[in-house]
Amino acid sequence: MKNSQELRSRLRTFKGRGERYAPATSGPFPKTVHEAASTDALRSWPPSPVFVQAQGCRLFSRSGKAYFDGTGGSGAVNLGHQHPRVVAAIIQQCQKLTHTGWNLQSQVRTELVRELGAFAPYQDCAVLFTVTGSEAIEAALKVARAYTGRDTVIAFDRSYHGKTGGSLLVTWRERFRKYSPVAAETVSFAPFPLLHLPGPAGQPAYCLEALQNLVAAAWSAGCPPAALILEPIQAAEGILPGGRDFLAGVLQVARKCGSLVIFDEIYTGFGRCGTPFYGSREGLTPDLLVVGKSLGNGLPVSAVLGPARVLNVLPPGFHTSTFAGHPLACRAALAVLEVMEQEKPWQQAAALGLRVFQFLQDQENRSEVIAGVRGEGMMLGFDCVDQGGQPSASLSRALVEEALARGLVLRCGGFTGATVKLTPPLIIPAEDMDFLLAALAQAIAAIRKR
Numbered sequence: 001m002k003n004s005q006e007l008r009s010r011l012r013t014f015k016g017r018g019e020r021y022a023p024a025t026s027g028p029f030p031k032t033v034h035e036a037a038s039t040d041a042l043r044s045w046p047p048s049p050v051f052v053q054a055q056g057c058r059l060f061s062r063s064g065k066a067y068f069d070g071t072g073g074s075g076a077v078n079l080g081h082q083h084p085r086v087v088a089a090i091i092q093q094c095q096k097l098t099h100t101g102w103n104l105q106s107q108v109r110t111e112l113v114r115e116l117g118a119f120a121p122y123q124d125c126a127v128l129f130t131v132t133g134s135e136a137i138e139a140a141l142k143v144a145r146a147y148t149g150r151d152t153v154i155a156f157d158r159s160y161h162g163k164t165g166g167s168l169l170v171t172w173r174e175r176f177r178k179y180s181p182v183a184a185e186t187v188s189f190a191p192f193p194l195l196h197l198p199g200p201a202g203q204p205a206y207c208l209e210a211l212q213n214l215v216a217a218a219w220s221a222g223c224p225p226a227a228l229i230l231e232p233i234q235a236a237e238g239i240l241p242g243g244r245d246f247l248a249g250v251l252q253v254a255r256k257c258g259s260l261v262i263f264d265e266i267y268t269g270f271g272r273c274g275t276p277f278y279g280s281r282e283g284l285t286p287d288l289l290v291v292g293k294s295l296g297n298g299l300p301v302s303a304v305l306g307p308a309r310v311l312n313v314l315p316p317g318f319h320t321s322t323f324a325g326h327p328l329a330c331r332a333a334l335a336v337l338e339v340m341e342q343e344k345p346w347q348q349a350a351a352l353g354l355r356v357f358q359f360l361q362d363q364e365n366r367s368e369v370i371a372g373v374r375g376e377g378m379m380l381g382f383d384c385v386d387q388g389g390q391p392s393a394s395l396s397r398a399l400v401e402e403a404l405a406r407g408l409v410l411r412c413g414g415f416t417g418a419t420v421k422l423t424p425p426l427i428i429p430a431e432d433m434d435f436l437l438a439a440l441a442q443a444i445a446a447i448r449k450r
């Protein structure tokens with residue numbers, strides 16, 4: 001007992017990050033409680049401040065310090081934090097109906113089907129609701145497999161479509177299990193352009209030729225792909241645009257071999273790149289369009305969109321989840337679509353994004369520490385490079401750290417670890433824009449001196 005009291009008192013005076021450790025309130029032994037390392041934002045670099053409030057482009061920490069959110073909540077708040085119309089809609093819905101479960105219909109869900117269908121680029125559009133981006137990707141792959149009757153999938157080098165996988169494989173009922181999104185051994189990866197780098201390997205023509213060869217090999221082996229899945233601009237691995245020629249080429253290859261093309265527009269959608277969807281800007285319509293993130297402007301809702309004849313191939317009840325089409329998230333999404341229709345925030349994303357892009361290009365021309373400025377609209381990235389011009393993950397971390405010290409939250413990563421990503425809300429007031437550019441310039445100057 002004495003020992004446990006001592007331990008409790010040591011835990012109370014623990015000088016580390018307070019959020020991780022709490023003294024036990026019951027039971028014979030003291031307990032420690034902490035968020036698992038896998039999701040703990042305090043273990044990312046630099047550790048995230050603990051935020052208690054947000055407004056527009058700003059996040060406020062416990063001490064009241066304001067930060068510009070250069071991440072846009074992982075690209076999920078295109079309209080800015082706490083958008084008044086979205087917040088009002090959620091509050092109203094909260095007072096009426098917060099949950100039914102997927103198998104009891106709610107009016108707000110039917111309204112969202114109608115509005116989302118009108119917003120999507122399909123004549124006879126169906127909407128398959130899911131909760132997270134990863135879940136929507138899995139649902140899209142199931143649809144593709146069911147529609148084509150094929151098993152294999154082609155994805156692309158440096159793609160990121162989520163981190164889940166497996167729950168269906170451990171589900172007992174065979175008739176559900178046979179719609180498993182895809183098995184690891186049936187996925188192949190084709191090259192994706194690296195337009196910002198010299199050399200043929202990153203160019204669209206080279207990548208398309210390699211894709212054609214891969215598809216031809218799959219045909220001869222008797223396993224043509226059910227789907228080709230790609231992000232129009234790869235997000236997680238370093239803001240890497242595929243470019244129009246490449247995307248159009250992928251659609252052509254797929255049409256020839258009867259495979260579906262799935263555009264993962266979870267990041268690029270809802271105005272981020274200067275048009276409602278990335279595909280709409282290029283006049284390209286995939287067979288399936290996967291959306292998430294900013295659809296709910298901060299509330300979890302995602303969906304697969306596509307022609308009804310394709311989506312309805314999956315039998316009723318074969319892709320469901322308890323919170324799919326959740327009333328609060330649907331109401332938030334309806335408010336988002338209303339604001340999108342009226343204010344067309346993608347126009348701002350295009351104009352402000354161009355200003356930030358030109359600013360970064362100017363920094364690239366004047367400084368030897370950043371290179372490879374790229375992206376579209378409010379989805380921008382650049383690499384930090386060392387004196388030899390090589391990508392430097394430690395410099396990009398240093399830049400993110402310097403930015404944070406100046407009140408600008410950024411994240412870095414990508415396949416080299418050296419990419420700094422900039423995906424703020426699309427609507428940035430003039431004074432916040434000045435702040436963003438000044439903080440960026442100072443952070444870049446600070447790493448140049450290191």
Ligand SMILES: Cc1ncc(COP(=O)(O)O)c(C=O)c1O
Nearest residue numbers: 132133134160161162235266267
């Ligand atoms: C392009 C893309 N696809 C899929 C996902 C996975 O979405 P979620 O994290 O909501 O599961 C992400 C997440 O960042 C993403 O950027």
